[in-house]
Amino acid sequence: MLLHISHNDLDGVSCGVLTKKFLREVDNIFCNYNEIDQILAEVNTAEYERILITDMSPGKRAFERLLGEIEMIIIDHHESSVWLTEMTECIHDIKKSATMLTFEWLKDMGKDVEPYRELAECVNDFDMWHLKRKDSLQMNMLFMKLGVERYMERFSRRPYNGFSADEQLIVELETERRDKYIHSAAKSGFSLKDRDGLDFFVVFAEEYSSELGNHIIKDLEMDYVIIINMQRHKVSLRSRPAVDVRRLAEQNGGGGHKNAAGFSFEFDFGTMDFLHEIGVIHEG
Structure with missing residues (x-):
């Protein structure tokens, strides 16, 4: 076995x-x-x-x-x-x-x-x-x-x-919901600058981390994105090609790739403490 x-x-x-x-x-x-x-x-x-x-x-x-x-x-x-x-x-x-x-x-x-x-x-x-x-x-x-x-x-x-006909219908309905969700979630976040002068975006979201991160990096011209999922106690990190977010994930017990990484956190995760650790200077 x-x-x-x-x-x-x-x-x-x-x-x-x-x-x-x-x-x-x-x-x-x-x-x-x-x-x-x-x-x-x-x-x-x-x-x-x-x-x-x-x-x-x-x-x-x-x-x-x-x-x-x-x-x-x-x-x-x-x-x-x-x-x-x-x-x-x-x-x-x-x-x-x-x-x-x-x-x-x-x-x-x-x-x-x-x-x-x-x-x-x-x-x-x-x-x-x-x-x-x-x-x-x-x-x-x-x-x-x-x-x-x-x-x-x-x-x-x-x-x-x-896809079967039923699966295609699921995909089409979910595509519509996804697009609305991404645009709504992006509006609820905020931009910051870290100690290295990089612009990043913080947003609370529970779905479509990669798509949401890609949308924010491209349309809002961010260097990287921190997506906090409070429901699953997970932080997803996405970045433009030149920025490595894997190191940030590994420092917090996670891992991943250079431009797509993440880590899990305990119930008492403090958002502002985490942002302070990576050297937030001011809000954008």
Whole structure:
């Protein structure tokens, strides 16, 4: 039996679709970055032959506790996990999504994954923020509306060859709602300047972090955006190409990519204390 632990976003859950479809004997757990170490601490290694971790990585202490007790495989594309390449079996490529890396890993094992190439490429286009495909943003919308369990059931049952009529209707209705939400949320935030003279925007929002961040950076000409989700206790960071927000995420126990990162926080998270730490000078 394989224990598969993965991030609970579109990319991470799509990795779970592939393992459930092609490996069969697998337990899937989806979680946030700040939850993985606790999950590993509670694992009964006698129940599993291997542990597969995709689209995220454990902390060093949690990893070392299991090292030697059970075989561990890491498939990830975040720069923060590169240290694992020298510690265990690790597939690491910052230029591909975890779904695409998992797809290729299964193919190398001899699995007939080709019918799922379209799904892997669609998720890769969204997660790497290439956005060359119209349906990749729509796929994320569908994921958000279906939720983890329904998405897993839908795509592990049959591959993706375009949306069904019902799925297309969901996407169209959600597109309308998304556009209204993004414009409304952007109006509710405020701009600031950090100690390095960079302009950033703070906004409270619970949905569409990437799309909202992209809208604010482009239309309001910000260097980066801090999106605070009080419901999920999560901060998402988005930036223009030249600005690295991954470091800010890592300083707060999170991770991610140079231009798209995030971290979770406890219930007593203080917004103004956080902004003071990054050197706010004045409001814009």
